[in-house]
Each structure stands twice: as C-alpha cells, then as structure tokens.
Amino acid sequence: MTIKAVLISVLLVVSTAVFAQGKDLHDASCLQCHASLTAGKPDSLYTRPDRKISSLSALKKQVQGCSVAADTNWTNAQHEAVVNYLAKTFYHF
Numbered sequence: 001m002t003i004k005a006v007l008i009s010v011l012l013v014v015s016t017a018v019f020a021q022g023k024d025l026h027d028a029s030c031l032q033c034h035a036s037l038t039a040g041k042p043d044s045l046y047t048r049p050d051r052k053i054s055s056l057s058a059l060k061k062q063v064q065g066c067s068v069a070a071d072t073n074w075t076n077a078q079h080e081a082v083v084n085y086l087a088k089t090f091y092h093f
C-alpha cells in the first residue's frame with residue numbers, strides 16, 4: 001500500500017469510529033426520554049415535519065440543553081460526535 005492509501009484508510013476508520021461513537025453515546029443517554037415523548041418512536045422527534053431544529057448552531061444548543069437533562073458529562077469531543085451523528089443522520093443542513 002502507498003502512504004496515501006494508508007492515510008486514507010486511517011481517516012476512513014477514524015471518521016467511521018467517531019460516527020459510531022456518536023450513535024452509541026446518543027442511544028445510551030438520549031433514546032429513552034425521547035421514546036417516552038413519542039410513543040416509542042424516538043427518531044420521529046428528529047424527523048417530524050414540525051421539528052424545531054433548522055441549523056447546526058441550534059442543534060448544538062439543543063444537544064447541550066438536553067445533555068443537562070440527560071446528565072451526560074460528555075467531553076467536547078463526545079458532544080461533537082453526537083451532534084455530528086444527528087446532523088448526518090437526520091437533519092442534513
């Protein structure tokens with residue numbers, strides 16, 4: 001493998017890992033309360049037609065606020081990973 005191919009593989013693995021970490025963190029801390037709000041369909045909070053969040057900065061703020069409710073104690077990197085997961089999976093700004 002060339003150096004370039006190695007670097008590209010490493011980058012792919014890292015970004016996939018960050019994405020998976022965001023989903024895992026989200027599912028562990030956030031799903032339960034959202035499920036109770038949505039009759040067991042937590043994703044629908046992010047996909048409903050009248051959802052509240054329409055920008056990346058609003059998403060960051062909401063995740064921050066909800067993290068307090070969920071008592072997460074996440075690092076900045078973990079917070080970023082969850083924002084990234086939600087933005088890529090549901091919001092597509």
Ligand code: HEC
Nearest residue numbers: 029030033034045046051052053062063066067069070072
């Ligand atoms: C204790 C309950 C609770 C927990 C735990 C919780 N949330 Fe929320 N979340 C809410 C409520 C309530 C709303 C607002 C619903 C509404 O306005 O209809 C909300 C809304 C949201 C929205 C906006 C949805 C939209 O309308 O676009 C996002 C994003 C979100 N939460 C992320 C998170 C994340 C990330 C976590 C985990 C750290 C989390 N929430 C944990 C209660 C919670």
